[in-house]
Amino acid sequence: MSKNIAIEAKRERPMEEQTSEIVERKGIGHPDSVADGIAEAVSRTLSQYYKENYGRIFHHNTDQVEIVGGQAKAAFLNRELSQNRGYKKGGMVLEPVYILLSGRATTTIEIDGHKERVPYRTLAVRAAFKQLKDQFPNLDPVEDVIIDCKIGQGSVDLTGLYDTRKQLANDTSFGVGYAPLSEVDTITLKTEEYIIEKLRHQIKALGEDIKVMTSRNVDKIHITVAQAMVGKHVDDPDAYRSVKDELREKLLDNAAKYTKRELDISINTADIPEKDIYYLTVTGLSMENGDDGSVGRGNRVNGLITPYRPMSMEAAAGKNPVTHVGKIYNLMSMLIAEDIVKAGGNDIKEAHVCIVSNIGHPVSEPQLASIQLIMAGGVSEAKYRGEIESIVSGWLDNHEKITDMLLNQELKVY
């Protein structure tokens, strides 16, 4: 029952010492993240249902959500011109967003000699509705959104392989992760987090659709933010400008907590005031007006898109949290890398982890767990070999912990 752990040092410079860097985050209201969030909410709800009623999580992968943008006409609160007589102040959604839930679930469970049917579509629709209601206060999920559901039963073969009691890997796949986050990574994450957790409660104009792209050229960091504004909370173009000014200041102050480098920020660079073009929305979400989204096209499990770092294409959101190696191994790689870096103190500058599954074998027994380290000058990786092996084995043997953390929402996946 080998873990097939391979540890090696890399000759690279750590990211902070490289000359350029570019990182992106699609905030929780970006259409791709909305899709991720719904996919994960559906998986979590199904998992809980299976667990509460049958003692374990049955096979499912609800990692397919397609968001077809609606049509909307947003307006400033006090602007008569752009208002339609029939509209509410701030504009109105004209055609609802269409959201298609898809993917696979265990639809029938054989127990005590009879079969019980799982209300999987009812659960899924309810979970999606609740997710939208909880996250987006300016969206009315009854009339602004159509939730359709085509979740179906999986192929018998795959279901055959899947047995959560044995926890066998469902695919030949891999997960990757790294630590630590760079300053640019951190600023990108924290910028959106700050708006969602603090600022939007203070400044009602701020919607949830936020895109942050941060680039670094040596010691200059530039943050580009696309921030959807909510029409009914912005009086007019002057008020819009004020909100942008206030936002710029607060975000710079916040970012300064995470770096000593020179900081610069641009907000809503596509605005063209002289043509009356602003990033104004009814619901705080661009999906209201022609922006589409789908699962797995946005952030990786650490919340970021990092082109210069190891990345997997796997869509984690909505995958079953027990045996889907695309989900488990990506999260585990990140957690292992974090633990290694913590253990290494200043000796380990960076850790890159890649775990490759062995289809049909237990999740705890990968084909390969590759650990690449960027060591501080003069330190050999051999010094940490034992400790690292024990970190890796620990996570592999206790992979159910990741399942639990997912169900308790202690781990994000997008």
Add this chain to the structure above:
Amino acid sequence: MSKNIAIEAKRERPMEEQTSEIVERKGIGHPDSVADGIAEAVSRTLSQYYKENYGRIFHHNTDQVEIVGGQAKAAFLNRELSQNRGYKKGGMVLEPVYILLSGRATTTIEIDGHKERVPYRTLAVRAAFKQLKDQFPNLDPVEDVIIDCKIGQGSVDLTGLYDTRKQLANDTSFGVGYAPLSEVDTITLKTEEYIIEKLRHQIKALGEDIKVMTSRNVDKIHITVAQAMVGKHVDDPDAYRSVKDELREKLLDNAAKYTKRELDISINTADIPEKDIYYLTVTGLSMENGDDGSVGRGNRVNGLITPYRPMSMEAAAGKNPVTHVGKIYNLMSMLIAEDIVKAGGNDIKEAHVCIVSNIGHPVSEPQLASIQLIMAGGVSEAKYRGEIESIVSGWLDNHEKITDMLLNQELKVY
């Protein structure tokens, strides 16, 4: 501007004197009636929006609603056997009902030199949701139902013809109606009305999906009722039987108010207790479990299906209430027949009305308004000619009154 009114006497026996009669009503919870109700709610909502914001009702016909039955597992409240561990008491909807709103609307209105877009799909979805919520207390429209919407813009040609200021007939079509209702008609209507307005509030087990078929053979009247029961309000088969017994008694007492003929009643004749087959539902609606429905396949505008009476195939529910002759003329024919019979006292036994439109001509100027009368013995129809012509002209000239009554819900259409 002739009304083309033709009045003639018919040699027939009035319905009460014929030997047999058969009449049906699909109650408000029957899938076809649910479709009718939603179609009409959508039309009413659009009409109000157009009127409030633009002063008149624009072209629309939302008389296309398709209900695709869901999957559900109902259970008696206290029956462990038939219960799934994960289900709520009384059973659960497993796959939501899918409801497709379709039809046509005016999507853009040109006014004051600019175009305003109508939030027609948002309004439609909201109207459908509200209709379900208001009418069916045991249905959760969030998770038991998926409301999809494909309402689109109409053909330009038809829209061209349609101009509510001129109120030109939109089609070559006709409407028919008759009065008075026979005893059998009345019993059929009142049986469902009594359950919906009174009994279901006293006996929680009674759902809204009710089908009443009443047949008469000379002086024997037989009522057949299919009454959906709500699982969570019925303890067990014994309780189910009690509800049926109580219902039987109350319905017979109620029916006896409308006839002196011999009465008999059957309830849920498809039950087979020894095979554990009952008409048990989760939501009070058979559409929860594989029963489909669509607009215009159920009751005519008088609330009944009457194979031996003049009937039009026109689906009135959802049609625009201003110029759609299929809607206006059917209602008007019924109202005219009622007024004629009232005016005739005992002299006029029955009145049949048929109004044929003239496409492109005002609604008030039909191609033909044919009035057929069954007179009491020895009375000539000539005696009432003047009065009848004035009744007919009065309704034709004031057809907007029907539009208003529809918007105020003073007239039913199914």
Add this chain to the structure above:
Amino acid sequence: MSKNIAIEAKRERPMEEQTSEIVERKGIGHPDSVADGIAEAVSRTLSQYYKENYGRIFHHNTDQVEIVGGQAKAAFLNRELSQNRGYKKGGMVLEPVYILLSGRATTTIEIDGHKERVPYRTLAVRAAFKQLKDQFPNLDPVEDVIIDCKIGQGSVDLTGLYDTRKQLANDTSFGVGYAPLSEVDTITLKTEEYIIEKLRHQIKALGEDIKVMTSRNVDKIHITVAQAMVGKHVDDPDAYRSVKDELREKLLDNAAKYTKRELDISINTADIPEKDIYYLTVTGLSMENGDDGSVGRGNRVNGLITPYRPMSMEAAAGKNPVTHVGKIYNLMSMLIAEDIVKAGGNDIKEAHVCIVSNIGHPVSEPQLASIQLIMAGGVSEAKYRGEIESIVSGWLDNHEKITDMLLNQELKVY
């Protein structure tokens, strides 16, 4: 095993002697008839699959088809003005028609100790595609139409009742029919039949969407025809006018074969040449441009809508042809009425038949088979009692014959 046959004479005048009459037919290309045709094709295909592979027809009701009209821009062949640069000559469908197949089928069959799954959706989609391809030569079913399918499994209870080996009635329902057809009935039927079977092959401009409404006032018969024209086969407005003229002449000649009464005809009365409004289409079908349709809203099983005759609201198209009394009894009533009238020679002027089912009892044992006759002067219905009873019993006992005729397409249902 009584047939409960009740025979009585009616005092009415036969239809031909009444002063007015109005009859309608929605041709095979009218959206409601397209829906009927697809529903029936799907049922026929499933029936054949069940029969060929399992020896009998299993439960299904595919009587739910919703047609959501597309968007199209038709043009005369030689008219540059109305043409879009990218369009084909004669115009183009811009947004496909959306067709939703719905209803219920037996999805799994238990046989020889194992379960076999039926490819019901694949069969249904193929059947719908073929039906469109076979009937409408100017429609390209690949790009002009989207065929979606939500056919699902039925409720277990109803399936329980359904057992084609026992052929028990599936519902409390009834069917009605009459004979003979009046001149107006015949003209209405034959007008469309003549265009579809003969004229459209000679005059390419004639599409399949045809609506015929015929009214009679004493001895004057007026035919109103709405005839879709196919843009690519009409050069210009002059050619359009010629086609209308030719059509008018041919239809009058044809109608004259069926009556000696005075005849008159109007074609496409909604045309307004000065506003460039013509009934021009790309595909010969109005559903291409915003006209919706659904099953059961058009013709009754005799191909007509006859407001003054006994009519059932039952949608026959798509119903299972073995036990669905709404389908079987409507067809049987018509066939019985025809046989009675034939047997009666000149003695029986008209026969009206109504058969009421007994849920859970064999199709051959109705609750009531009511025969109403309009006899020639001086003839008693008693004379034909025996013969009529034997006609009725014969059809009831051999109702499988109707099933066979439906599968062989020897009987139409719309």
Add this chain to the structure above:
Amino acid sequence: MSKNIAIEAKRERPMEEQTSEIVERKGIGHPDSVADGIAEAVSRTLSQYYKENYGRIFHHNTDQVEIVGGQAKAAFLNRELSQNRGYKKGGMVLEPVYILLSGRATTTIEIDGHKERVPYRTLAVRAAFKQLKDQFPNLDPVEDVIIDCKIGQGSVDLTGLYDTRKQLANDTSFGVGYAPLSEVDTITLKTEEYIIEKLRHQIKALGEDIKVMTSRNVDKIHITVAQAMVGKHVDDPDAYRSVKDELREKLLDNAAKYTKRELDISINTADIPEKDIYYLTVTGLSMENGDDGSVGRGNRVNGLITPYRPMSMEAAAGKNPVTHVGKIYNLMSMLIAEDIVKAGGNDIKEAHVCIVSNIGHPVSEPQLASIQLIMAGGVSEAKYRGEIESIVSGWLDNHEKITDMLLNQELKVY
């Protein structure tokens, strides 16, 4: 009009000298690639329509395709047991795959003072149908697939920004690319290519759904192939085994052309013959039976998923090929890297390119074009600075060449 080109050398070892490597390719029949292929076909078709009729490509992004897996039952040609009586030999698709086309298009074009409507949905549906028909000979796109379309109009703001005559970047985004391909990269690409272009024509059993994952540990290369087999072309389990054996041999021979390292291969490792579990399909595509797919979740523009290389999350397939920087810059980065490596001969071991856009600025003027080089020992990047700058500028200034190559299908995007 600076190109903002930054060139620097990196201290890393080139990939071939690193100890481990893992690379994946989802073949053209993998559900995610099917989605990519359809999205790109739709974009190509729209582009051609716009160009032919209006002289330039209008705004669109059809990069949203959701594939909802069907249900199928595959069988060996000669195995009675697993066959259903009604099925064709080799099995049958029971429920069609559902494919939802989504995204945005220019739906109306103003020209010569009037507006012309684009048949965008008709074109899209036809393009998707053709793509399936051309690529997958064992799939019947009429009955095995439902193609639905919700492509709509974009947000006016974005459309505003988009003007193909000025070719301004539509977003703040970036593209990345590298060269050369490693041996592992090449083997992964060539393995699938060999099956699709050669082997499947020789061995009919080979379907199009192929997943190749190749890992290297120092000098051992392991190829894992999941190869869908087509039931009607495989007699029985023995034949299946033979096909696997033959495939193994041929693929090893083929791979040996691209490396001198030790090679090993596994095919269909999830097979469990003793449980009768094989990777058998009806259509050669796993989407027939519960495998879902969507755009942008599979291969990057070089055809590969390479976790250790720079990768963008951008879904290129379906994006408009004129101004969408997510598409253009990813392809351009790859092409630039290839040209640089070619120019550098043995001096440049590896080139990594990242181009960051400047929203609202011409595509030819990025915010940053970063070139990172891994140089051969002792060579300075300065030597190639001039040449590289001219390569980069050349591609930026002639980005329309990429548009043309895409329309001519000389460039793949997945």
